Amino acid sequence: MGVINSEIKPFNATAFKRGEFVEISDADVKGKWAIFFFYPADFTFVCPTELGDVADHYGELQKMGVEVFSVSTDT
Template sequence: MGIIGSTVQPFTATAFQAGKDFFDVTEKDIEGKWTVFFFYPADWTFVCPTELEDMGEKYSVLQDMGVEVYGVSTDTHFSHKAWHDSSEKIGKLSFPFLGDQMHKLSNQFGVLREGVGLADRATFVVDPDGVIQIMEITCEGVGRNANELTRKIKAAQYVRANPGQVCPAAWEEGSDTLAPSLDLVGKI
């Protein structure tokens, strides 16, 4: 079964967020919002802090777009706090981190590495109805780009707000879109 178009199932995860007490996040917390689940293999690693710092630089832009971001790894919320408190890069981040030590989210999203206990490097964008609209999974050594993710979210939001329109390759906000029809077949 494909994951695009599927609905996020019930879950509970304990979160760490700078300046707050630990708190639980459930599927109810994402209802009515655009949400990014930003899975990464583990705290205290190499590519992960560069990606998370990049995401942190776009976090306020994403929030202005009505998007919440959750960093997710199979570490505990305690590990997230310790990493935040001891790393210059991670210490700057203000979005919440979910502990997934029981692998509920990693399994639900299909990114748990069997026999390893770590999540793949994966991003999922969920619409306000809880439906997965975008996913990206990369190999261990390839980091993601928050600018490209932001562009994709803008496109998904545009398509949702404008039924009958689609965004072509490399679409940027304000660019032309397409209205699929028989007249366009073979002419693009």
């Protein structure tokens, strides 16, 4: 469910970006456009399909000033 133009709750997390682990928080996206893409089951056929679609449009989103965060909900 998308919630456009809404604020996210404060958070801190470790992310993997450009080959290394980095710390991120709500402050990193405050005042910017961002997509938080949550997906289940890292190791099923669904994961590559959805992630591939997001990756195909990543450059276009970046040109518009949008950052994308893919979040696995796997245990």
